[in-house]
Amino acid sequence: MDDILQIFFQECDEQLQELEGGLSALSDGVSEHETVNAVFRAVHSIKGGAASFGLDNLVRFAHVFENALDGLRSERFAPTHDVVKIFLKAMDVLSDLVNEARGGAAVDPARVAESHAELADIGATGSQASTAPTAAGEDAIPADFSPVPMDFEPVPFDFDFGEEEEATPVASPLVVTFRPHDALYQRGDDARNILIGLADIAHACGGEIQTLCDRTTLPPLADLGVDTSYLSWRVVLPAEVAEESAQAVFDWVSDDCDFSIAREAPQVDPSMTDPSVADPSPEPDDARARPIEAPEAVSPVPAEDEHAAEPPRTTPIPAPLDLHAGAQSTTVRKPEQASIRVDLHRIDDLMDLVGELVIAQAAIESLSRRTDPAGQQELLQSIGSMQSLTRDIQDAVMAVRAQPVRAVFQRMQRVVREACSMTGKEIALTLEGEDTEVDRTLIEKLTDPLTHMLRNAVDHGIESTKARIAAGKPAEGRIVLSAEHRSGRILITIKDDGAGINRQRVFETAVKRGIVPADAALSDDEINNLIFMPGFSTASTVSDLSGRGVGMDVVRQAIQSLGGRITISSTPGRGTTFGFSLPLTLAILDGMLIAAGGSTMVIPIASVIETMIASRGDIYALPNGRNVISIRGDCMPLIPLATALKLPGAPSHNHPAAPPRDALDASVILVVENESGARAALIVDEIRDQTQVVIKSIESNYRQIFGVSAATILGDGSVSLILDVSALVASAIGQIDGKPSNIRAELAA
């Protein structure tokens, strides 16, 4: 049962995502019928599923939500801005209720009640005719959605929406009577088909039909005309069934059949409902048997399997409105079910490649038995093609792991919405490039930094409505969140049209907080970067949302731990753009194999700017024993790698940190750069190769090592360390110039 419940929750996540997407489209003014239907369907599916698990709270709320949406669907009112806003709010409540049902934090009943009332209002204004019943039926869930006992097989989610009828609450059942003409049977039709049709409608509403056959006109057997129609039927449908839908059943037989459809008081003539009078003819029996088959027909069974394989949502728990979200929510997060949904063709591609690999392996095996030179040549070729195959397989596997950033991006709509309601600002978030695919491990880790950045953009980036109007800007602020692939990395930008960074104030604050000395001459870019310093906050008042000075540095840490870098550009009065540039995967890295101090190590190729041979004339010895090198006029610290890492194989000199200048002549150096563009030159013994390496954690069984970010396994099975260029550069720069090293390191990192 728990398994099925899990599937239901996964299903809910998907439906909520659908709901979010649909409502966003609606708020953007796209009110196509299909969009409205999708939104309705999402809520309905959640309701249906919740009912079968007895999740009362969820069912009750979803029901009201559905009723309100129904008004939209039947175009009783238009999706105005206010209406959509109420729906969005309701969606947040709904997703919290789902989370509550899943065992998450309890939802504030007041919030539920408030949203509940708003939805009920919409439902009511939408349909004057049914105002009273809506109000009355608001809390009473219709019988068809009362929780089903648990020994029941759960009712699979109803996807077949077309047959679902409008659930206008009506007190009295619908009574249909019909009497087929002879012509109906002559055309090969059958009263049975009508009965099945009616049973289907009733079932779609969760009810049953009561069928009664009127045999009064049936003559004695002797007088029975073979091709004459004698029988008529009276069918009582549940109250939820709309007349129009019953009418539709008769669309094709209206000429060959007398029929009437009417609402009737529930009190039916007892003799008519008495089961003993039930018609003995086989047709109605068939019809009554029908509802039992119906669930199979309505709900495609494969759907369940499909949902079992559904990707886990990265954060089922909506991020709490907490400033420290970035730091804390990781501890709150429950372990995810590890499954992803993958396009079948990607698996097929992978399978094809594996097939080729098997063939290539067989070829190599047979070639390896040949000893003649030609055979050797072919063997080398085969190995070459195997290499490219391996690369293809790697790409294919990465494609399997890739997921669009949509899931994370759509969650941000809610973040902005909630932040807006707390700050009283009007802000529209536009998403771009949601289809951009990244490795799923990366997606999961993006949520917190993005949440924080967006809250920050709402709170600090965008001015208050009054200030905006005064500045001649539209009252509604705009934030654009976009993702794109750029040269093997993913670039995520958060752009607002707010006031921009007030550099003067940032600098003053940094001085006040003792982050930089008052006489420091910093470039605009350096000042912008000050906001990522720990303990920095420019907001004069500490707001609920952000502004306690933690957070931005947490964001930077999070992004850097993903191997990413943050860029800021800001124009006063025009807005600020933050860019996150991240590697596409956290699993594989292009690296340069180098040797230093007797060890083979890997430097991420992305951070290597150039390699060269040092010439003595470019090296300057500093008084503190360190060296700097000038490369085309650019001065940067010169770090002997083996000594910096205190490797035992390091050449021993008089000064442990800096070999004399002469010894450095003609040594191999790598110019490396960290995320913010600070450079340093590393002295290595030798450059061996350029290769792709698989990143392995070293901390899981050991501890963090300065200057080392991870490890990898080389072709010969030995372990090789992957260098942490940021840390090396930062520490080198800190040792070179006179500024306090921690500040310099922070600025550089």
Added chain:
Amino acid sequence: MTDQTELSQVTDTKIVKMIVFAIGVQEYCIPILSVREIRGFEKTTTLPFAPPYVCGAINLRGIILTVIDLAIYLNVPPQADNPRRVVVIVESKNGIVCGLLVDRVIDMADIDLNDVQAVSEESSCLGGLVLVDERMIGILRLETVVGQLVGDTVSE
């Protein structure tokens, strides 16, 4: 708490199977349930800023783990040329996997925890001494060793 007390709760009879190995002339043992495998000593990759007793990192079927030279750890002269040196791969209770470089593995022994004589305080790496076949065997407290491996930082 310690390996011994916990294991005794599981088994009721206070007898624990231990693997006995030698470091120099002294013999030590650890519960056999914490041992994952024993393999020959191979070249390790030197780790920067590592404490002296860490030989380096090795690759165990895709997992990277560090090897501790128990001789250095226990202040016994290491026998670099001993061909019988092996690495005992152990897993601590909190899932940290590491290798212990020992001079040779001797055998297995059923050790009755009631016979163990405590020799030092809780935090020490030596959990106690026990007499097996007239030989004194030290019981190595794995959690202490692994805890130090993960926690010890040697500053630059």
